[in-house]
Amino acid sequence: MTALAASPVIMQAQIARSQRRQVTRMGLFGLGVPEIAVIAGVVALIFGPSKLPELGKGLGKTVKSFQTAAKEFETELKQAAAEEDDEQKKLEADAKK
Numbered sequence: 658m659t660a661l662a663a664s665p666v667i668m669q670a671q672i673a674r675s676q677r678r679q680v681t682r683m684g685l686f687g688l689g690v691p692e693i694a695v696i697a698g699v700v701a702l703i704f705g706p707s708k709l710p711e712l713g714k715g716l717g718k719t720v721k722s723f724q725t726a727a728k729e730f731e732t733e734l735k736q737a738a739a740e741e742d743d744e745q746k747k748l749e750a751d752a753k754k
Contacts, residue, residue: 704712
């Protein structure tokens with residue numbers, strides 16, 4: 658009888674442990690550290706150590722340009738939303754008159 662009584666408690670503990678294990682941190686583009694390390698190793702084998710600085714520099718410039726474009730896009734969206742809000746407020750004020 659004690660095995661049956663302890664069974665739900667054991668099941669809950671196992672579920673809690675499995676849920677904790679499922680929480681993972683993702684790095685760049687949803688890849689974890691091991692995946693990024695494997696990709697970096699393959700790139701090093703393909704291009705060789707002499708080309709790695711050039712590839713890193715190019716990758717850095719590309720990432721920076723993507724970040725800049727994303728910031729510009731976000732700024733434009735915020736400006737458009739603010740303009741839309743202002744226009745909506747003007748229409749509401751005119752409707753109350």
